Amino acid sequence: MPRDYDVIVIGAGAAGLSAAVAAADTGARVLVVEGDTQVGGSSRLSGGHFYAAGTSVQAQAGVYGDTADAMFEHYMTLNQWLVDPAVVRRYCDLSAPTFEWLQALGVKFPAQGVYPSGVGSIPRGHQPEGSGEAVVQVLDGHRSHKGVDLVLQSRVTGLITDADGQVTGLQIGEDSANCAAVIMATGGFGANADMLKTYYPDAAASGDWGWYIGSAGAQGDGIALGQRVGATLAGHNRGLLLVTPGFSRDLEVLLPNWLILVNQAGRRFADESAPYTVLGGLITHQQSAVFAVFDEQARRDAKPNSMSQAYWVADVLARKAEEGVIHRANTLADLAASAGVDPRGLQGTVARYNFDAQNGADSAFFKSGGLQSISEPPFYAVEVRPAIVCWTGTGLRIDADTRVLGEDEKPIAGLYAAGETVGNLHGDRYVGGGGSFGPCIVFGKLAGEQAAHFAAALNN
Ligand SMILES: Cc1cc2nc3c(=O)[nH]c(=O)nc-3n(C[C@H](O)[C@H](O)[C@H](O)COP(=O)(O)OP(=O)(O)OC[C@H]3O[C@@H](n4cnc5c(N)ncnc54)[C@H](O)[C@@H]3O)c2cc1C
Incomplete structure (x- = not known):
């Protein structure tokens, strides 16, 4: 049966739009499905800071010699190694190249916006001109320019799998679309009180003092949709308060x-x-x-x-x-x-x-x-x-290639995830400003590339 698309991305925040642009660049026919009336999700409201080591803008700011190795060591030590080293390593390794990619797309990061954004003296926070909104606009412009389709006001309600459990499409209410690969980029669950109780008890413990700074679309759909096809979770009780x-x-x-x-x-x-x-x-x-x-x-x-x-x-x-x-x-x-x-x-x-x-x-x-x-x-x-609640850290377990892991510890064929819906990146302590937005772009781009390669292999 001919497929509607090679890759369908669920969610049009920083992670989803990065994934869409990268998948299109890798040769895939791509659709982005967004539940809201506009693109951007929480990313549009965000500062858009990007935590990265070894960037050209650090050098412009006089910060020399920072490396992915140093970032990895800091990240692991801060979190007492209670994070997934393979996923963290990939983030650290790809932080600078992905940052340069984002700059090349047109996002401006002034040298004076480089600062020590977390616990640690090395300036790895990078502040974009125009905050998260500008980043979303740049990414969405490329999405549109590359001919990636977008449907708004279309909340995905289910994933479709074949007899082997491979993800082959998705449902939006009564409608369905089929594809070679789905990328889950649905963001976090800060706007979902029930999920906060289940997955982020420290946040729920603040009672009616608690509120979420992000978009109403952060309902944890990635967790719910993923679990229904056998995805595993990680990152219990993690996030930023x-x-x-x-x-x-x-x-x-x-x-x-x-x-x-x-x-x-x-x-x-x-x-x-x-x-x-x-x-x-x-x-x-x-x-x-x-x-x-x-x-x-x-x-x-x-x-x-x-x-x-x-x-x-x-x-x-x-x-x-x-x-x-x-x-x-x-x-x-x-x-x-x-x-x-x-x-x-x-x-x-x-x-x-x-x-x-x-x-x-x-x-x-x-x-x-x-x-x-x-x-x-x-x-x-x-x-x-x-x-x-700034962002939430419980979510889908991925491997270092953004493939979602199932209960048998194998990747669920055809299912990728990136952004705040991922659960095995953050530890008990936030590494610093840009440590959520940065990996959204890093793993979004990577998921787009990986899903496009997977689709190409299926097509051949
Ligand atoms: C005010 C604010 C400031 C922040 N500042 C920073 C910062 O400076 N640095 C930093 O590192 N982090 C920051 N964060 C956190 C960071 O911005 C987010 O973690 C990140 O932007 C999440 O990106 P995302 O693409 O994963 O999700 P989102 O940007 O939230 O996008 C997810 C999209 O998926 C859509 N969606 C959800 N479910 C479905 C479904 N079933 N079907 C279709 N669409 C669906 C949503 O509507 C949404 O548009 C900030 C957050 C906020 C709210």
Whole structure:
């Protein structure tokens, strides 16, 4: 039976569009099926940062000698080797060549946009001009120019397999299309509360404080569709959570550095200006409520800053204290009692912190800025939680060639996956800004090439 297409890509985000362009370049007839009314998914809303080692733009920025080997070692060590080394290795090896491919397609990455985006001093984050939206536009332009068909408002409801379990097409409600290979690029499941409960309990634990910053299409369809044809999953309870006092649904990446964080023992446990990639995990690790503590002077001086700390400002903090959302008391002992924190612990912690502030050095956690004594009543304590879901990490297990792995540990013939729907790339700690978008492009392009080769072999 003639096939409708060689390759059908499900999802038109960064991963799907990269896959479509690469598959077309490899000679395949390609269709992209997108459930939304427009292309882009969460990628369109994203910063579009790309985490890569050994790029030409790093060199322009004066960062020389960075390598895939160094990136791999850092990635594995950060995650205590609890990630899939073959998949991570492929990402590291292909990060620079794929980054150059994306540049050659027309995405601009200025040298001043290169920065250390995670835990580590080597600048591997690359910020594109025009953020994720510009990347999506460039990729979609190439998709269109290469004659890749696109259907919008068409949510895929099932995969079709033959008697051997090979994926041979897909269904969109009553309609179906057949092809040699399907690429799953459906993104994550941040917008699906049930899936968060099942696959990302740390996110669900924040209760109604939790919200997802991405697109409504992030329903985890890749997981559901894949499992129905025998795909295996990986990456339980992984993703990225940002810390918030839950006042509103504005995206805030960092806490102000003029507060301290204490657990229920009243004890500090981290540099409060720790990278956002680790702060959420440090709070979860306390296994207790965590409070931001500050005094009247800090509240009075609180102003918005470049990290868009829109609600850590004087009048909002005063209002929230009036509303009872923020605990307020004239003594630390009363503040501790109100918040349910050990008073001796809190008093001792603040005494040590104030001593450090007077000496100008945080002897416990080496916080480099914002050190000011907590001494002017009233005192304030507000609970913060890692509750803002940025992306999710549970998903389909792939091999290093993006083939989806089945329960028999073999690739499911005809099924490939790329982007946030993949589950065996991320560990417990996010490697840094660009560590989700970068691999979407890397594995999207690779999946496109691999699926096109698979289709060509079937056609011959
Ligand atoms: C605001 C924001 C900022 C971010 N900033 C960064 C950053 O700077 N760096 C970084 O590394 N990461 C960042 N991330 C995360 C990163 O952008 C995402 O992980 C990445 O863009 C996901 O790309 P994707 O192609 O896998 O999925 P998406 O871009 O979400 O695309 C998936 C597409 O599949 C469609 N789809 C889903 N199911 C179906 C179905 N059944 N049938 C048809 N279509 C379907 C969806 O509608 C969607 O359009 C950010 C995320 C957000 C939301």
